[in-house]
Amino acid sequence: MPELPEVETIVREIAPRLEGCRIAEVQLKKTDVLREVSKRRLISMLRGNTVEQVYRRAKHAVFRLSSGDRMIIQPRMTGSVIVYDRRLTPDELKYAVLICTLSDGRKFVYRDVRRLGTIWLLDEEGWIAYTGRIGPEPLEETFTPFVFAQRLKGTRTAVKKAIMDQRRLAGVGNIYANEALFDARLNPAKSTDKLSLEEFARLHAAIVDVLQRALASSGTTLRDYRTGTGERGRFQFELRVYGRGGEKCRNCGRKLVMTHxxxxxxxxxxxxxQR
Ligand SMILES: [Zn+2]
Incomplete structure (x- = not known):
């Protein structure tokens, strides 16, 4: 969390409000979210630079700057990225980690309640190498059942772990893995190499479907996730299994099992x- 639908929601909302904008001033209030970049380098890279493009890759929000460098934010459990047209409230300011003031006075803020998210910088070459190690994007047209089966075949790991492995498939985390496996009627512990072609096809369809439905609901807000305009997602009301251990299966009425x-x-x- 946030997974693909949440980060995609954020990116779709902030991209039109941020692309083409110049960053005039930068404040970094906490440094523990930084990975492989110093506070000084991040600030000097952002200040005066223009955000050319904002997009998502896997669970990352990527900000391509006019210098060609990318600032990458992975909001993880408690982070969000918001563009404000107004002054921040004291509560909003409290959790703001990175505040970029745009040349028109608006503020682009990364806030993170428990600071479990990360910010890092990559140049063009570093980005290409990094993105090349991540699996295919499940909502792209080229992601077919065949591609999916190719990425997963030959591994004996539990199918739930396999679909959450970002090197095999991008963007799926714990919530949507649980949901997709329920929709596909597959036991999460089943060894991936035991899946039939028909089961791969079913799981492929379930993953694409649950991600699209979650995206249509602006994602799942269980705690701190907010969209790019500060709203809550609505998919938490549509979850069929995640967070429902001990409650009745929506399909057959039996008590759902929870395990770690x-x-x-x-x-x-x-x-x-789920067999
Ligand atoms: Zn059932």
């Missing part, structure tokens, strides 16, 4: 519907 055994994270599934 697969990957130490919350896995919820129906022992009857």
């Amino acid at each position: 055994k697969i990957d130490l994270r919350q896995t919820v599934f129906c022992g009857r519907c």
Whole structure:
């Protein structure tokens, strides 16, 4: 969290408000979110630079600057990126980590309540190498069931872990892995190499479907995630298994099982519907 639908929502909302804008002033209030870049270097890189393009790759929001460098933000559990047309409230200011004042006076803010997210910088070459190590984007047309099966075949790891592995597939995290496996009627612990072609096709369709539906609802807000305009997502009301351990399966009425055994994270599934 945020996963693909949340980061895509943020990026779609802020891109038109940020692209082509020059950063006049930069304030970095905490440095523990920085990875492989010093406070000084980040500030000097951003100040006076123009944001040419804002886009998403996997769970990252990418800001391509006119210098060719990319600032990459991964909001993780508690981060969000917001563009404000007004002065920030004291509460908004409290969690603001990076504040970029644009030349027209608006503010582009990365806020992170528990500072679990990260900010880093890559030049063009570094970015190409980095993005090349990440798997295909599930909402692109080129992501076919065949491509999906190719990326996952030959691994004996639990299918839930395999689809969350960013080197195999981009953008899917714990919430949407749980949901997609329920929709595809597959047991999350099933060994990936035991999946039939028909099961790969079913899971492929379920992943694409749940990501599209979540995107249509501006993502899932369980705690701190906010869209690029500061709103909450609405997909939390449509979750079928995630966060519902012990409650009834929407399909068959049986109690849903919750376990942390697969990957130490919350896995919820129906022992009857998911084989
Ligand atoms: Zn069931």
